[in-house]
Amino acid sequence: MQTAQNIPFRKMNGLGNEILVVDLRGRAKSFSEAEVKNLAGRAETHFDQMMVLHDPSTPGTTAFVRIYNADGSQVSACGNGTRCVALSVAEDTGQTEMTFETDAGLLAARVESADRITVDMGVPKFDWQDIPLAEEFRDTRAIELQIGPIDAPILHSPSVVNVGNPHAIFWVEDVAAYDLARFGPLLENHPVFPERANISLAQVVSREHIILRTWERGAGLTKACGSAACAAAVCAMRKRLTERRVTVTLPGGNLEIEWTAADRILMTGAATHEHAGILPEAPAPAT
Numbered sequence: 001m002q003t004a005q006n007i008p009f010r011k012m013n014g015l016g017n018e019i020l021v022v023d024l025r026g027r028a029k030s031f032s033e034a035e036v037k038n039l040a041g042r043a044e045t046h047f048d049q050m051m052v053l054h055d056p057s058t059p060g061t062t063a064f065v066r067i068y069n070a071d072g073s074q075v076s077a078c079g080n081g082t083r084c085v086a087l088s089v090a091e092d093t094g095q096t097e098m099t100f101e102t103d104a105g106l107l108a109a110r111v112e113s114a115d116r117i118t119v120d121m122g123v124p125k126f127d128w129q130d131i132p133l134a135e136e137f138r139d140t141r142a143i144e145l146q147i148g149p150i151d152a153p154i155l156h157s158p159s160v161v162n163v164g165n166p167h168a169i170f171w172v173e174d175v176a177a178y179d180l181a182r183f184g185p186l187l188e189n190h191p192v193f194p195e196r197a198n199i200s201l202a203q204v205v206s207r208e209h210i211i212l213r214t215w216e217r218g219a220g221l222t223k224a225c226g227s228a229a230c231a232a233a234v235c236a237m238r239k240r241l242t243e244r245r246v247t248v249t250l251p252g253g254n255l256e257i258e259w260t261a262a263d264r265i266l267m268t269g270a271a272t273h274e275h276a277g278i279l280p281e282a283p284a285p286a287t
């Protein structure tokens with residue numbers, strides 16, 4: 001396993017979603033799954049997601065961003081992490097507009113301040129094959145899935161969507177009434193989700209306000225999940241529960257989500273610095 005060669009990192013968060021930002025541009029290096037999990041497990045570099053910047057291949061873009069969950073899995077979208085990367089780049093270069101390459105496509109970002117960073121999270125996908133689901137469901141606004149009676153009240157009929165990553169949204173009267181830590185992993189790994197899924201409880205307070213809690217695929221309970229906020233917003237709009245602009249309140253704070261007439265999802269919120277340092281030497285591989 002290659003050791004880290006004096007590589008700087010920034011520990012940040014997006015509404016409390018723990019993010020490690022590592023810039024590998026100009027270096028011929030990438031991280032193994034073992035290195036990712038090792039960094040996630042250390043107090044100084046602990047993260048829910050790690051955002052790694054690599055040299056881009058599309059002219060005019062700032063970086064290709066590779067995204068890892070704490071369990072080492074590589075994923076294609078992280079809203080909170082993308083805001084942290086955008087703030088980091090803006091502070092380093094003075095740029096306020098930038099575009100990143102990700103496995104889910106190009107993401108444009110605008111940095112007005114550390115409190116107002118907007119990311120275009122792209123176009124939502126609702127077909128069962130695009131989530132993906134293991135079998136055909138005609139109406140992905142409510143699929144036949146339920147959990148219980150291990151948890152009362154029963155959870156059922158989630159909406160599903162892909163916003164660069166897969167999400168299932170359960171609609172509830174009170175997000176605090178459920179032991180999400182207990183059944184989150186059951187649903188994350190449910191066979192109906194061949195690539196697993198991020199699992200959220202959504203409470204629609206008004207036509208402009210949703211309260212959300214999320215069990216994240218590959219990271220567990222987090223204080224915020226930006227892509228889940230996007231997922232809940234577009235699924236609520238699709239069910240005619242909300243307008244096209246909503247505030248989503250997560251345990252760590254608020255995000256503004258807009259599903260534009262051009263079918264793109266705009267997410268606006270803050271990013272916060274915590275500390276910076278040099279990545280620790282990776283441990284020698286067990287012989």
Ligand SMILES: N[C@H](CCC[C@H](N)C(=O)O)C(=O)O
Pocket residue numbers: 017048049069075076077078079080081165166198216217218219224225226227228
């Ligand atoms: N756990 C997610 C990736 C990070 C999403 C979340 N942290 C966000 O802000 O969007 C997944 O496996 O698809």
